Amino acid sequence: MSGFPLRNRPMLDPALLRGDISETARQLASRGYDLDIATFEALEAERKRVQGETQELQHRRNTRSKAIGIAKGKGEDVSALLAEVAGLGDALKVNEQRLADIQARIAEISLGIPNLPDATVPVGTDEAGNLEQHRWGTPRSFDFDVQDHVALGSRRGWLDGDAGAKLSGTRFTVLRGELARLHRALAQFMLDLHTAEHGYLECNVPLIVNVQTMQGTGQLPKFEEDLFATQVGDTRRYLIPTAEVALTNLVADEIVDADSLPRRLAAHSLCFRAEAGAYGRDTRGMIRQHQFEKVELVSITRPEDSVDEHERMTRCAEVVLEKLGLPYRRMLLCTGDMGFSAARTYDLEVWLPSQQTFREISSCSNCTDFQARRMQARWKNPQAGRNELVHTLNGSGVAVGRALIAVMENYQHADGSIGVPQALRPYMGGVERIA
RNA sequence: GGAGAGAUGGCCGAGUGGUCGAAGGCGCUCCCCUGCUAAGGGAGUAUAGGGUCAAAAGCUCUAUCGAGGGUUCGAAUCCCUCUCUCUCCGCCA
Numbered sequence: 001m002s003g004f005p006l007r008n009r010p011m012l013d014p015a016l017l018r019g020d021i022s023e024t025a026r027q028l029a030s031r032g033y034d035l036d037i038a039t040f041e042a043l044e045a046e047r048k049r050v051q052g053e054t055q056e057l058q059h060r061r062n063t064r065s066k067a068i069g070i071a072k073g074k075g076e077d078v079s080a081l082l083a084e085v086a087g088l089g090d091a092l093k094v095n096e097q098r099l100a101d102i103q104a105r106i107a108e109i110s111l112g113i114p115n116l117p118d119a120t121v122p123v124g125t126d127e128a129g130n131l132e133q134h135r136w137g138t139p140r141s142f143d144f145d146v147q148d149h150v151a152l153g154s155r156r157g158w159l160d161g162d163a164g165a166k167l168s169g170t171r172f173t174v175l176r177g178e179l180a181r182l183h184r185a186l187a188q189f190m191l192d193l194h195t196a197e198h199g200y201l202e203c204n205v206p207l208i209v210n211v212q213t214m215q216g217t218g219q220l221p222k223f224e225e226d227l228f229a230t231q232v233g234d235t236r237r238y239l240i241p242t243a244e245v246a247l248t249n250l251v252a253d254e255i256v257d258a259d260s261l262p263r264r265l266a267a268h269s270l271c272f273r274a275e276a277g278a279y280g281r282d283t284r285g286m287i288r289q290h291q292f293e294k295v296e297l298v299s300i301t302r303p304e305d306s307v308d309e310h311e312r313m314t315r316c317a318e319v320v321l322e323k324l325g326l327p328y329r330r331m332l333l334c335t336g337d338m339g340f341s342a343a344r345t346y347d348l349e350v351w352l353p354s355q356q357t358f359r360e361i362s363s364c365s366n367c368t369d370f371q372a373r374r375m376q377a378r379w380k381n382p383q384a385g386r387n388e389l390v391h392t393l394n395g396s397g398v399a400v401g402r403a404l405i406a407v408m409e410n411y412q413h414a415d416g417s418i419g420v421p422q423a424l425r426p427y428m429g430g431v432e433r434i435a
Numbered sequence: 436g437g438a439g440a441g442a443u444g445g446c447c448g449a450g451u452g453g454u455c456g457a458a459g460g461c462g463c464u465c466c467c468c469u470g471c472u473a474a475g476g477g478a479g480u481a482u483a484g485g486g487u488c489a490a491a492a493g494c495u496c497u498a499u500c501g502a503g504g505g506u507u508c509g510a511a512u513c514c515c516u517c518u519c520u521c522u523c524c525g526c527c528a
Contacts, residue, residue, distance in 0.1 A: 051485060055497045062497090065509035069453030078508085085508045255445090376483095387482085 012113055013373070017044075027116045030123045031335040040109060047102045054095040061088055111215070112222050115370040117335045118344040124334030130347070131334070136318065137327030139351045144414040148354030149405040150285040153179060155416045156435075159286065170283070171275060171290040178434035182407065182420065183293070185427035187400045190295040190320055191268045194397055198316045200266035200297060205246035207270055208237045213249045216375040218341040225276040228290070239272035243296035244394035251300050252375035255387050261379060262309060263300040266397065268293065286401055287359070293400040299393040302379065303369065306391035310366040314346045317362040317397045323423045326406050327351040329358050343368045348398065350406045361402045364395030 016024045017040065025035040064085045071078045122131050153159025158179030164172035175183055194200040208230060214220040219227060219241060228239040240246055247265045256263070271294050282288035297316060301309045314330065321328045333345040342365035349358035369389040372378070378387040411419035417435035420428050428434075 048485075051497085055485065058497060061508075065507095066454060068508055072453070082508055089508075 012110070012116065012370070016116070017110075024116070028113065031114060031117055031338060032125065033114050035113065036109075040106075043102060043106050043109070047099070047106060050095060050099045050102060054092070054099050057088065057092045057095055061085065061092060064088070108221075111374075114340045115343050115367060117338065118366070118368075121338070121344055122332065122334045123336075125336040127334075127337045129334030130331045130337055133330040133332055133346070135327070135329040136322060137325065137351070139327050139353065140410060142353065142412075146353045146409065147412060147416065148285065148352075149408045152408050152412055152416055152418060153285075161285070168290075171288065173286045173289060178431075179404070179408075181428065182418075182424065182434060183400060183404045185424045186324075186403050186407070187268045187293055187295060188427050189323075189424055190397060190400070190403075191266060193320060193323065194266040194295065194297060194316060198264070198266075198297075198319075200264040200316075203243075203247060203250075203265050203267045205240075205243055205267050205269060207240050207246075207272070209240055209245060209249070210237055213245060213252070214238050216249045216252050217245045217371050218374065219245065222340065226274050228272045228274055240269065241273045242271050242294060242394075242396075243267040243269035244298055247296060247298035248300075248371055248392050248394060249375060251372075251377040251390065251392075253377070255378045255380060256300070256390065258302070258380055258382050261300060261302050261390070262305060265298045265300075266295065267298075268295045268400075285405070287405060289401060292402075295397050295400065297364075297395045297397040300377070301391045301393065302381075303388070303391050306366050306368060306393060309391075309393055310344065310346070310364065313393055313395045313397075314348070314364040317348055317364055317395050320398050320403075321348065321350060321361070324403065324407065324421045325423075326403075326410055328361070339363070339365060341365070341367045341370050343370065346395075350402065351410065352406060353409045353412075359402065361406065362396040362398040365393060367392045367394070 012024070021035075021037055021041065025037055028035050064081060068078050068081050068085075071081060122129055124130065150159065150161070153175075156177065156179075158175060158177050160174040160176065161172075163174035167174070191202060195202045211220060214227070219238070227241060230237045230239070246269070247267055250265070251263070271292050273290060273292075275288060275290060278288060286292075297313055299306075299309050299313055318328070318330065328348050328350045331347045331349060333342075333347055338345045345363060345365040347360050348362035348364070350361040351357075352359050368391050371392045372389040377390050377392070379390050380386075381388045407421060407424075408418050411421065413419065413433070415435070417433050419433050420431055425432065
């Protein structure tokens with residue numbers, strides 16, 4: 001067993017697994033997930049049978065018990081009726097246990113199945129299959145040898161990986177002085193932009209969440225090794241890998257009014273990732289850290305609005321880079337490169353002069369009803385007269401640490417000083433350059 | 436950390452072992468009456484899952500009264516554990 005109190009909440013529409021399961025399996029295969037159809041169908045058949053038997057037993061018990069109650073009320077002798085139900089309880093208990101076991105096994109499989117890719121997503125196995133959508137800005141040409149952010153940062157002791165390693169280990173960094181201030185300015189700027197101009201509601205959320213919350217957005221049970229965990233007494237909690245977890249789960253187990261949609265939420269938060277699967281990658285500098293900051297955008301929408309909202313949200317992230325004057329490109333991720341919960345994802349990649357390449361700085365995903373089903377997040381559809389699942393979207397708007405790197409490298413001068421983008425100067429006391 | 440109280444349907448609020456999925460009220464929906472921005476009468480009004488059905492509707496079964504477990508032929512009601520909320524005390528950024 002996984003050790004998690006798994007909710008019996010599938011991630012995909014159960015109808016997709018009971019109906020044309022081979023078509024569903026084909027779509028899942030396109031993103032590298034191998035659905036064992038035979039096993040799943042066998043479990044489903046078994047479940048159906050045992051559930052039927054269990055319900056039949058429950059029905060018998062209920063009717064007999066009711067008869068006993070009525071007979072007693074009339075003062076009749078109930079010993080014959082009691083004899084009739086003898087042994088029924090034990091049989092029922094056995095069946096209920098069997099049913100629970102089967103359902104747990106089904107849940108374990110269901111919870112590990114990723115979202116179905118949208119029909120417009122290109123098929124591919126890795127990032128090489130991603131499609132560039134457009135570019136913005138022109139990478140600056142330098143008339144001197146560019147330095148990377150590590151060199152630029154260590155010159156004045158602004159960026160100190162050794163100090164981070166001493167305190168915590170690898171992939172931790174200490175920022176100081178003007179660079180720490182620039183980092184803070186970036187976060188303030190982004191959050192202000194999204195709240196003041198893009199209509200997002202600023203939120204400040206817990207960084208430590210419970211198991212159910214992690215399960216709601218899909219981090220658990222499958223990706224526990226990517227998370228930092230806490231244990232107090234026998235209560236286990238997890239540090240959020242992104243504010244998406246907290247913001248999206250705000251609607252878990254809620255039935256929201258139609259006129260409150262779309263809900264647009266933004267938060268600046270710390271993020272914690274174990275980076276278990278990335279041992280050799282980006283070990284230099286602060287590109288890939290265990291702890292970093294991010295401004296996150298989350299939208300909760302009606303199902304029919306999520307496609308448009310995805311475009312809108314991605315634009316909100318792009319505007320951040322444009323206002324900062326950072327060249328970037330938008331990539332449509334292929335099936336093999338998308339995250340677990342996403343049906344469709346755009347990545348924004350920012351230009352890093354030291355690497356002469358674009359590096360991911362934002363990821364905007366439409367999760368359709370995938371997370372909503374698991375969270376049981378619904379809205380009242382006035383037309384259908386029913387409670388239906390909402391759609392959830394999330395996007396970075398944008399990663400603060402990586403934005404800092406991008407600013408350092410793109411705005412560097414020959415002497416190692418760093419220009420402050422126009423948009424950040426109000427947050428830097430008007431300073432135009434840090435040196 | 437200590438002491439106490441509580442958790443019932445969209446909301447309020449009854450219900451301490453038996454025809455309780457749950458009285459009553461509010462709200463909401465539909466109908467009727469009323470020449471009317473008032474009042475009255477009637478009906479309806481939880482969610483999820485299974486089965487049946489081509490499907491929907493319908494019918495039917497099961498589960499759900501904070502969560503999990505227990506006692507019992509039978510639990511909203513009794514017992515245990517947990518979570519959360521409120522009040523008071525202590526501590527604290």
